[in-house]
Amino acid sequence: MSKSPARLARLLLSLAGALLLWVALYGVLQRAAAWFTRDLLGLAAGTHLASAVEFFVYETPKVLMLLTLVVFGVGVIRSFFTPERTRAILAGKAESVGNVLAAALGIVTPFCSCSAVPLFIGFLTAGIPLGVTFSFLISAPMVNEVALALLFGLFGWKVAALYLGTGLAVAIVAGWVIGRLRLERHVEPWVYAMAAGDAGLPEHRTTWEERLDHGLEAVRDIVGKVWAYVLIGIAVGAGIHGWVPENFMASIMGRAAWWSVPLAVLIGVPMYSNAAGIIPVVHALLEKGAALGTVLAFMMAVIALSLPETIILRKVLKPTLIAVLLGVVTAGIILVGYLFNWLL
């Protein structure tokens, strides 16, 4: 690249400054929200409106700031990974190890739904087993940085870590199970007929400047797309926080209702939303007595399986295999839901 090292220096300096500003701002958010609601707007503490407004004014900048930081960080990390490199790592690995690696790589390899087919074909024709490929395809959309950032921001690191851990577990086990079922004949035959091949792309030496640019672009891209949903989600959450009585959700989504987990997951599977919109709602539901396991399972079900991606995958997978994929992932998520409810 012909950009000057001076630009890299300037970038680093501005990023350092931005980070300091971020930390300073983050620290005062809660007090600022309280001041804004009680002193500036003069809303009496303890009223529904005050509750809702303070929730909204605190959570909105907090979530957006967390989102920006995490998306930037993950954007930079992703610049170290390409599908080609991932394929090279996974080719030739035995199945169980492959499943674990594939799920882990699914988090950091850049992936968009429209690339699902080329990637699927690329993996298979390089000799990567079907089950391992699925571990990747399940973890990539589900364990996404937006979900993790929001979970961390709204519920703390333990919940985020749990989501990460169980998301990986579902991807690994589901992929492994599908591998065991020996469903290769349910892949559209033309896929295997494709000559294995590399596009022969020149290895692009990414500079640090490009990596940072990549992170910034990811922020512009993702936060730019998602901020409206975040706001709407927080607004709904604020409403629930302010007005819905405590324990209202306990009867429908609480721990005692054993059927709440499968029901929540079954409702979630056909839904498709990005994590940003759903999590603030989830936050408020939790406050009102919904069980954590049920709610997280619901969220996973919504994010993991999307109708657009399923339609795209129909090009390479026969209906039986698609059904198995949906079935195994759904079962995995339901199990995770029960596990959470039992553990927490």
Added chain:
Amino acid sequence: MIRIEVLGPGCANCERLYKNTQRAVKELGLECELEKITDFNVIMGYHIMSTPGLVIDGVVKFSGRVPSVEQLKEMLS
């Protein structure tokens, strides 16, 4: 006359690459044949693993990213 193909099934990134390429070509005043390929069979023929991709005279230049107009101009000149 060089032949430029933008490979992509039609998602937002693919559109962006096409638009950026159009602008780059225009700003360079390049004589070329620019085509957007959405047919999966043709795209798979190039063995790329992530869309969008750019092909110049049958050679894949990159895939899976959307360079800026400036970067594209550098690649094309």
